[in-house]
Amino acid sequence: MRNKYLSLFIILAITFLASGIGGFITNTYKEPWYSDILSPSISPPDWVFAPVWSTLYLMMALAAWLAWINNFKKDLLLIYYTHLIFNALWSVIFFGLHEIFFALIDLGIIVLFIIYLMKRYFQTFKISFYLMVPYFCWSCYAFLLNFLIYKIN
Numbered sequence: 652m653r654n655k656y657l658s659l660f661i662i663l664a665i666t667f668l669a670s671g672i673g674g675f676i677t678n679t680y681k682e683p684w685y686s687d688i689l690s691p692s693i694s695p696p697d698w699v700f701a702p703v704w705s706t707l708y709l710m711m712a713l714a715a716w717l718a719w720i721n722n723f724k725k726d727l728l729l730i731y732y733t734h735l736i737f738n739a740l741w742s743v744i745f746f747g748l749h750e751i752f753f754a755l756i757d758l759g760i761i762v763l764f765i766i767y768l769m770k771r772y773f774q775t776f777k778i779s780f781y782l783m784v785p786y787f788c789w790s791c792y793a794f795l796l797n798f799l800i801y802k803i804n
Contacts, residue, residue: 673742711783713779714772718779724775755798758793762790765790
């Protein structure tokens, strides 16, 4: 995967595949369950999630790609792809299975992966690190939301 444009396409495709899985599960299993549970006052309106996540997926894919083409460490891509599995699983656990607590655990694992990736990106290619900052912030906010939903339900 040393061709930089082919590698960009592959990383984007795999990243948005994870996004698509999560989106499909969310759209299929969200209602009526989600409307029936209590939401904290800090929950954003539903329309915010699609543009925010689309932007974050693009930024995290670019971060992974830039780190890859500037370092070529296969383990870094493996960690990134493993993190995407947990990312897609969150929707399955939360919206598909309606398991708020286990979704919270999954989100904690995601945040740990993000921290690890950011540490490695900082050592590898700092622009990749900075591209992950909004994802880290949003994921911490998502963790707080998930925790509050668990607590009030």
